[in-house]
Amino acid sequence: MREQSEAVGPTRALWVPFALGRPLGSAEDPEFQKDVMRQAFGLLANATEPTIADYEGPMPEEAGPGQWACPLNLGPFVDDTLTGRLLAEVGRLKTWSAQTRAARGRTMFGVSGARPDQIDDVARALASIADADSITDAPAGDVEWAFDMPLLIRHLADDVRTFYHEAIAAQPGSAAPNHDALNDWVFGGTALGDTLQAVADRLTAADDPMASLVRGLVIPEGRYQGGSAF
Amino acid sequence: MVRLNDLHEAEAEHLRARAGAMQRIEPGTWLTPKPLAESTVAIVSTAGLHLRSDAPFTLGALDYRVVPGDADWGDVVLSHISTNFDRSAFQQDPNISFPLERLHEMAAAGEIGAVSPRHYSFMGAMPNPSLFADTGSEVGQMLAADGVDVALLVPV
Numbered sequence: 149m150r151e152q153s154e155a156v157g158p159t160r161a162l163w164v165p166f167a168l169g170r171p172l173g174s175a176e177d178p179e180f181q182k183d184v185m186r187q188a189f190g191l192l193a194n195a196t197e198p199t200i201a202d203y204e205g206p207m208p209e210e211a212g213p214g215q216w217a218c219p220l221n222l223g224p225f226v227d228d229t230l231t232g233r234l235l236a237e238v239g240r241l242k243t244w245s246a247q248t249r250a251a252r253g254r255t256m257f258g259v260s261g262a263r264p265d266q267i268d269d270v271a272r273a274l275a276s277i278a279d280a281d282s283i284t285d286a287p288a289g290d291v292e293w294a295f296d297m298p299l300l301i302r303h304l305a306d307d308v309r310t311f312y313h314e315a316i317a318a319q320p321g322s323a324a325p326n327h328d329a330l331n332d333w334v335f336g337g338t339a340l341g342d343t344l345q346a347v348a349d350r351l352t353a354a355d356d357p358m359a360s361l362v363r364g365l366v367i368p369e370g371r372y373q374g375g376s377a378f
Numbered sequence: 379m380v381r382l383n384d385l386h387e388a389e390a391e392h393l394r395a396r397a398g399a400m401q402r403i404e405p406g407t408w409l410t411p412k413p414l415a416e417s418t419v420a421i422v423s424t425a426g427l428h429l430r431s432d433a434p435f436t437l438g439a440l441d442y443r444v445v446p447g448d449a450d451w452g453d454v455v456l457s458h459i460s461t462n463f464d465r466s467a468f469q470q471d472p473n474i475s476f477p478l479e480r481l482h483e484m485a486a487a488g489e490i491g492a493v494s495p496r497h498y499s500f501m502g503a504m505p506n507p508s509l510f511a512d513t514g515s516e517v518g519q520m521l522a523a524d525g526v527d528v529a530l531l532v533p534v
Contacts, residue, residue, distance in 0.1 A: 149381075149382055149393055149397065150381075151393070152393070152396065152397040152400060154397070155397045155400040157403055158403075159406075159408075165380065165381055167463075167464060168385075168464065169463035169465060169474075169475065170475070171474070171532050171534060172473065172477055173474070174474070175467040175473075175474045176470060176471045178473070178479075181473055181474065182480050182483070182484065189414050192528065193413075197408070254452035256455050256465075256468075256469050258430065294433075294434050295436075299436070299437060302459060305461070306465070310469060314469065317469075317470060324467070327463070330464070361437075365461050366461060368386075368462050369388055369389040370387075370389070378388045378389065378391070378392040
């Protein structure tokens, strides 16, 4: 953010008005990205003293809240438990996630330590946290987790969201949803959103500083029904 | 990066407070670089990305991961801890925060001289930049050893 750049005083900086997570502005738009880079590189030739310049150019196209909706009907569920609902939802999204993985030739799922085909294990592990007796014991299963508990919970959540993002990326339609539109969908009635709320409740109930910290890493600010992380 | 007014009120206030507590970094000697078309360029990111074979970043990590100049996106994952920034665009096109392919295109077009054989990734969300003094200096030495003239610092 500009306020932080002004506080630190970098030698040459280009301030861009794009959303967090998108510093080059627009995905799969090489010319847009290179235009941003050219403006930054231009400071090498033009700046004669420490400078924070403003990006000049178009804003990227993205679908905000109300401009994008997931076309899939993810209910109803035969097994109405949290785990049952999440696994059913994941099951319905698998064909779409597979489409994206095939088109991209890759996946970024698996930071938790899971293999690309272990989404069920990750979803089951995430849902199990909601009713877990302990938040320091790793979930049971066949995955060699890359993190200790409770930090693992943050990356279980991230891996499941990565899978969901892959699933919606394959669907035909308009511009890709932005952060707010995605959160409106996830926390607007999906089993994943309900699972994350329940996991956050469990972390809150632990009344432990590390658990509270991880709670703030599981649900984006403004989306937890139990209040702010800050 | 983003306008604070675009963020949730509590997050914006948190980040505004962080900015107020940050210390100014005294500038070094002003350098006029050689032309970009003759310069070797490297990316230094705070997106917390790394190769799948690397150890993931942990809470409060001050260390870094090396990203080869010929990295395959299929080998890259992201273990940044923050949940308050969007990953979907990065998952769609990693160049949106780590523009490695764009650098190669600009080198092929003669806009930059060359792409560094190595690039570097830290985990951001660290309120005190001075904590990176040791590993930052180390990366600076590595960049110099690779003949890098320009470091493109890309926060996420």
